[in-house]
Amino acid sequence: IVAKFISCLTLYWPNGKSISCIGTVKGRISKIKKGTNGFGYDPIFIPSGYHKTFGELNPQEKIKIDHRSKAFSKISNLFIN
Numbered sequence: 001i002v003a004k005f006i007s008c009l010t011l012y013w014p015n016g017k018s019i020s021c022i023g024t025v026k027g028r029i030s031k032i033k034k035g036t037n038g039f040g041y042d043p044i045f046i047p048s049g050y051h052k053t054f055g056e057l058n059p060q061e062k063i064k065i066d067h068r069s070k071a072f073s074k075i076s077n078l079f080i081n
Helices: 059-065 067-077
Strands: 002-012 018-029 045-047
Touching: 002 067, 018 067, 059 067
Parallel strands: none
Antiparallel strands: 002 018, 018 045
């Protein structure tokens, strides 16, 4: 089963200005739960290019590719320079 997770991160300022960034990760759903890391869907989601579920990946591996990290990286890059 093909799947995609999306995370949207938005910052709002008191003057009404806002910026949003989206992070996505594509993958597939495993038929069985594997791994004990993470929470929620982590034991059943296998990211594209991997043979392990998010639940089997160590936190350092997962954070490099997950949708939340991608959204945070995009929005934080707007504040560099």
